[in-house]
Amino acid sequence: MKILSKEQIYEGDKLTAQRQNISSTELMERAGTQIFNWMHMRMQGAQVPIHVFCGIGNNGGDGLVLARHLVNHGYNVHTYVVNYSDKRSKDFLVNYDRIKQVTKEWPTLMACEEDFPTITPEAIIVDAVFGIGLNRPIADWVKKLFQHFRASKAFTLAIDIPSGLQTDSVPESENDVVWAGYTLSFQSPKLIFFLPETSKYSVQWEVLDIGIDLEYIYKLNTEAELIGKQEVLPIYKPRKRFSHKGSFGHALIVGGSYGKIGSVTLSSKAALVSGVGLVSAYVPKCGYVPLQVALPEAMVITDENEKFISNISFDITPSAIGVGIGIGTQDETLLAFENFLKENKAPLVVDADALNLLSKKTELLALLPKGTVLTPHPKELERLIGEWKDDFDKLNKTKAFSKKHEVIVVVKGANTITVFQDKYYVNTTGNPGLATAGTGDVLMGIIAGLITQGYEPLSASVFGVYLHGKAADIILEDFGYQSMIASYVIDAVAEAYIDLFKQPEQPQVSEAEQEES
Numbered sequence: 001m002k003i004l005s006k007e008q009i010y011e012g013d014k015l016t017a018q019r020q021n022i023s024s025t026e027l028m029e030r031a032g033t034q035i036f037n038w039m040h041m042r043m044q045g046a047q048v049p050i051h052v053f054c055g056i057g058n059n060g061g062d063g064l065v066l067a068r069h070l071v072n073h074g075y076n077v078h079t080y081v082v083n084y085s086d087k088r089s090k091d092f093l094v095n096y097d098r099i100k101q102v103t104k105e106w107p108t109l110m111a112c113e114e115d116f117p118t119i120t121p122e123a124i125i126v127d128a129v130f131g132i133g134l135n136r137p138i139a140d141w142v143k144k145l146f147q148h149f150r151a152s153k154a155f156t157l158a159i160d161i162p163s164g165l166q167t168d169s170v171p172e173s174e175n176d177v178v179w180a181g182y183t184l185s186f187q188s189p190k191l192i193f194f195l196p197e198t199s200k201y202s203v204q205w206e207v208l209d210i211g212i213d214l215e216y217i218y219k220l221n222t223e224a225e226l227i228g229k230q231e232v233l234p235i236y237k238p239r240k241r242f243s244h245k246g247s248f249g250h251a252l253i254v255g256g257s258y259g260k261i262g263s264v265t266l267s268s269k270a271a272l273v274s275g276v277g278l279v280s281a282y283v284p285k286c287g288y289v290p291l292q293v294a295l296p297e298a299m300v301i302t303d304e305n306e307k308f309i310s311n312i313s314f315d316i317t318p319s320a321i322g323v324g325i326g327i328g329t330q331d332e333t334l335l336a337f338e339n340f341l342k343e344n345k346a347p348l349v350v351d352a353d354a355l356n357l358l359s360k361k362t363e364l365l366a367l368l369p370k371g372t373v374l375t376p377h378p379k380e381l382e383r384l385i386g387e388w389k390d391d392f393d394k395l396n397k398t399k400a401f402s403k404k405h406e407v408i409v410v411v412k413g414a415n416t417i418t419v420f421q422d423k424y425y426v427n428t429t430g431n432p433g434l435a436t437a438g439t440g441d442v443l444m445g446i447i448a449g450l451i452t453q454g455y456e457p458l459s460a461s462v463f464g465v466y467l468h469g470k471a472a473d474i475i476l477e478d479f480g481y482q483s484m485i486a487s488y489v490i491d492a493v494a495e496a497y498i499d500l501f502k503q504p505e506q507p508q509v510s511e512a513e514q515e516e517s
Ligand SMILES: NC(=O)C1=CN([C@@H]2O[C@H](COP(=O)(O)OP(=O)(O)OC[C@H]3O[C@@H](n4cnc5c(N)ncnc54)[C@H](OP(=O)(O)O)[C@@H]3O)[C@@H](O)[C@H]2O)[C@@H](O)CC1
Pocket: 010, 013, 014, 024, 027, 028, 031, 032, 055, 056, 057, 058, 059, 060, 062, 084, 085, 087, 089, 129, 130, 131, 132, 133, 134, 135, 136, 137, 138, 139, 159, 160, 161, 186, 210
């Protein structure tokens, strides 16, 4: 799913109105009605107090449409206009008139703290104060209102975006923003739903379809894309009936040091379950026995050194190489890595300490083949690109780094984001159970394994991140967040592949939607 910028969203609204020959008021009616349908399906007329807080722009207009439908359906609704400016939008005004026609209880105008209503914890707050039009600092009393929402502990439903957030920046203080339990967004999810510093403002989100012109969306090139099953299915390469193990390449996993051989075992096994024909592991001598015992499917090549890698040399021709897990940052290893990079022609995935070696000696970056995949966790990323001010700065710096060195950077996190050239691929699978030893080794093995099988490095990264997260989601039911370990994730990769071809469940059709049609 494409993640549109604010400008692209406004353009989509405008084009849709033109091409479908409808007014912006009608588009707002659709938006507000969709929100109403969503609530009505869940609430079924329940008399819980609903407080709808509307700003004076189009986000507030959506709130007024919703409030009118709630009134018409007999809900216990209170509507407020948060009067932070006199410049009311045209469609706000149209809907302000319309709601006055359906109820004697006109919206309450609010202009200062004294106007705040009491909100009980069992009430529902609808936040339609600011949408994507927020463009400057917010008045103090409005920030106080947001804090009042939060203090009430009432369930908060944000329309389009939690008020106080902008689509392309991180707020200065968490007190300046609405903390929403749920956000119903129009046209496109917002990038801020997926970034570590801003995702907390919306626990859950959903996109409501307001019938934006499909051709516009289809042709649009967006900076960010959300990666789910629909996006990875076209990447998947079906197997031919007459294929043999030679058809799926030979992966080489280079890594390990004394006490850290397990990382290579995990990566090599992950490469195998991703589908490679053959896997070899290159480890220091101390890794020979453990690897052969733990993973009989792998071949093992050993370094001349007992405890760490000192010279990466082998006489096989791997289709792709994953390097760095458990390798350490010894000077001898750094030299071995440098010599290896000077000779190597195979596509590369670089992880863990090999990333730290790159940060230690940045000249080595020039030796990476084009399209090398780097898979840093936040600390490793910081060593590569330097400190960042906030999440957007981090993404911009990563993008610049990716362009400069012509590499793909997989920024690991709750929503792992693969960055390549001008584009962000935001993954949707995975869960906090993955915050455990060895899961990074597994991810590296899967990506290296996919490149080995002939996937382009970018596709392998996006698909690999998806499969890895999906495997973790599949085993969540059995192991929970606490007891999930990296080996179980490997075991579930098979199920993640199979899941690609499961039919999606039929969406529920709400009574409200049936009524409308
Ligand atoms: N377009 C469409 O057809 C559809 C739009 N939809 C909805 O519209 C929403 C966007 O609406 P919007 O552009 O009117 O902006 P909104 O977020 O309501 O803000 C209101 C105005 O406040 C102002 N302002 C900004 N910052 C401020 C501040 N700190 N303190 C005081 N004032 C401030 C600023 O106006 P300015 O004063 O800068 O001219 C701004 O315009 C979108 O999120 C979605 O919910 C849907 O209905 C689908 C169809």
